[in-house]
Amino acid sequence: VLIGGLATASCSSMGSKKLVSSHTSYNDAVQLTVTREVLANIVRSRYADPMQFMAVSAINAQFAVSAGVSAGVGGIGQTGAAGDLGGTIGYSDSPTITYVPQSDAGFYKSMYGTFEVEETVGFGLAYRSARADAGWQALSLRFSFASINGADDFVAGRSGELYTARVDAIARLLELGASYRQIPEWDLDTTSIPKWRVRAEDMVAAFKMGFNFIEEDDGRSVRLARYRMVLALTLPSPDDPEVVDALVTLGVTPGRSWYALRPPSHSTPGESDPFSIWVTPRSMADAINLATQFVDVPAEHAGIVPSLEQLSLGSAAVPSIRIRSSRERPPFPYRIQHRGYWFYIDDSDLDSKSTFLLLGQLYALQSGGGGGATPVL
Numbered sequence: 001v002l003i004g005g006l007a008t009a010s011c012s013s014m015g016s017k018k019l020v021s022s023h024t025s026y027n028d029a030v031q032l033t034v035t036r037e038v039l040a041n042i043v044r045s046r047y048a049d050p051m052q053f054m055a056v057s058a059i060n061a062q063f064a065v066s067a068g069v070s071a072g073v074g075g076i077g078q079t080g081a082a083g084d085l086g087g088t089i090g091y092s093d094s095p096t097i098t099y100v101p102q103s104d105a106g107f108y109k110s111m112y113g114t115f116e117v118e119e120t121v122g123f124g125l126a127y128r129s130a131r132a133d134a135g136w137q138a139l140s141l142r143f144s145f146a147s148i149n150g151a152d153d154f155v156a157g158r159s160g161e162l163y164t165a166r167v168d169a170i171a172r173l174l175e176l177g178a179s180y181r182q183i184p185e186w187d188l189d190t191t192s193i194p195k196w197r198v199r200a201e202d203m204v205a206a207f208k209m210g211f212n213f214i215e216e217d218d219g220r221s222v223r224l225a226r227y228r229m230v231l232a233l234t235l236p237s238p239d240d241p242e243v244v245d246a247l248v249t250l251g252v253t254p255g256r257s258w259y260a261l262r263p264p265s266h267s268t269p270g271e272s273d274p275f276s277i278w279v280t281p282r283s284m285a286d287a288i289n290l291a292t293q294f295v296d297v298p299a300e301h302a303g304i305v306p307s308l309e310q311l312s313l314g315s316a317a318v319p320s321i322r323i324r325s326s327r328e329r330p331p332f333p334y335r336i337q338h339r340g341y342w343f344y345i346d347d348s349d350l351d352s353k354s355t356f357l358l359l360g361q362l363y364a365l366q367s368g369g370g371g372g373a374t375p376v377l
Helices: 002-046 105-112 117-130 134-144 161-175 200-208 241-250 284-294 299-304 350-367
Strands: 053-074 082-102 145-148 179-187 192-194 211-216 221-234 258-262 276-281 324-326 335-338 341-344
Touching: 002 053, 002 284, 002 335, 002 341, 002 350, 105 284, 117 221, 117 258, 117 276, 134 145, 134 161, 134 284, 145 161, 161 241, 179 258, 200 211, 284 350
Parallel strands: 258 276
Antiparallel strands: 053 082, 145 276, 179 221, 192 221, 211 221, 221 258, 324 341, 335 341
């Protein structure tokens, strides 16, 4: 009876306790696995080795508890009869972990596809919450945008000076109190037509699809447009001399209280907007390539890695992350082994850890959803 009661109590409490402990341990394991994978691919890119990602698609953890009781009596009817009583409680844990190599076309399209402007700004805001100085604001912009108003970060084998100046100008505006805000506007990227050609049926059909006819030329013409929200940099004091100077550096016309951040998809051939900041967001592959320049390459590997001048994004002047190398295995969790050396991030290097954290979040945001007809291990 005693052993039966113990077995019943064990079975009733084992499930809930195991759920808590196993969830935490598996969560820690997946976090460390993904983090090291991002680090490994940064190092591989520095060596011009192919990248490879592998996702944990499922963890099926099965727990079982069994109990048994045995009893025996000997020498019945005799003097000195003896008996025995025994019990067993068994526990088993049988996890099944499924890995999916990220190597299909959908994954690589997301890997090399550019971020949305809102996503890159959110990446920058996360930086600002951790580091408020202008250097870190500029760094977040470097990881976010590859081009600002036509100025690229890499020109003729060296850093784009105009690009750097415009990065610093936006960082300065943020220091002066500028902020990001959603601004409503009409998307007018359509052809203007005479108003008399539009019938009532056309207006109803357009309204059903979320479009409206906007009048132009004193009501003689109309243009089909959709209402949309754009992300803009809003200024508290547009007439401040420092603000004006930064706006001139950005290549926009001063005097307005907000300037929209526009991706290339908003561009209309033959038209220009003096109150827009045209930006080209990076892709996840760009962000990894940008981080490769902060890898400490061992001296004996100098001949097997490309020089930084050969990297398409080897121009950022602000140090953000340092990936160290050592022959000895480091005692830090964020470490991988490549070509006989350990590459790692020092646990006391908070700047590198902060940047590495955001790189991991960028990967999860942009490329974590890859899938398709790929082999499953």
